[in-house]
Amino acid sequence: MKPDESLFKTHLEEAPFQSGCDAGKWGLVGEAKDIIWPNATLWVRADVLIVPFGKIYLRFTLDGYPAFAPTACPWDIERNGRLEDGLWPKIPGKFMRVFRLDWQFKAALYAPCDRIAMAGHEPWRQQFPHWWWQSHFTIVRYLEFVHMCLNPIRYDNE
Numbered sequence: 001m002k003p004d005e006s007l008f009k010t011h012l013e014e015a016p017f018q019s020g021c022d023a024g025k026w027g028l029v030g031e032a033k034d035i036i037w038p039n040a041t042l043w044v045r046a047d048v049l050i051v052p053f054g055k056i057y058l059r060f061t062l063d064g065y066p067a068f069a070p071t072a073c074p075w076d077i078e079r080n081g082r083l084e085d086g087l088w089p090k091i092p093g094k095f096m097r098v099f100r101l102d103w104q105f106k107a108a109l110y111a112p113c114d115r116i117a118m119a120g121h122e123p124w125r126q127q128f129p130h131w132w133w134q135s136h137f138t139i140v141r142y143l144e145f146v147h148m149c150l151n152p153i154r155y156d157n158e
Contacts, residue, residue, distance in 0.1 A: 004065045005037040011066075011138040026143045029057060029077060038063035041075055044143055046150035050089045056150065057083075060139075061115075069115040069133035070142050071108045074099065082106055095149040111149075113142045 001009075009032045011017055020026045029041040040062060043055045059075035059082075074083035085106075089099045100110045108116035112128040125132045131145050 002037060004063060004067075005035070008040070008062055008065050008139065009035070011140070014138070016138065016140045017143075020140060020143060020147075025147050038065075041077060042139075042143065044146045044150060046089060047153065050091050050150055050152075056089060056146075058109075058146065060142075062139075065139075066137055067135045069113060069118055070139060071115040071117075072142070072146075073107055073109070089150060091149060091152065093152055095152055098146075098149045109146070111142075111145055113137070113145050 012028060012032050017026075021028075024045055026042055026044045029043060038061055040060050041057055042060060043057045045055050046053075048054050057075040057077050058072040060070045060072045062070050074088055075081070076083045076087070085101050088101060088106075091099060097110050100106075103110055104116055108114050110117050112118065112121070112124040112131040113133045115133070118124065118133060131141070133141070
């Protein structure tokens, strides 16, 4: 097992990730032993007005984790492919740009914690210091960001 894979799997066992699982905020699809590195599929709970099924699956690319930020795209676990355009989250307000269909061929989220989005968006480092990926972060930081975006009513006053 590669060091990045080992560390990722360790982070899945730690309290912050497990607390989110216990609260129904996110989870791993399948078991950690079944991950085919460097990809892992996780789900994040969503407001049903934004995602009718109440959760979205994200396929993560994690090579170099956590020194390099993860990148993820919405995933159809039944087809084992990118989620069809019509099923992408429809988010009102300030989070609507995170799930852009017109950006990077839908390969990543437009987010300050996403490896692909970070490239060319250096001003985000100052605009979103809490979310700008740093090597001491765990996958929980990315999942918290997505959860916030998919449940905006809960976070409107923050």
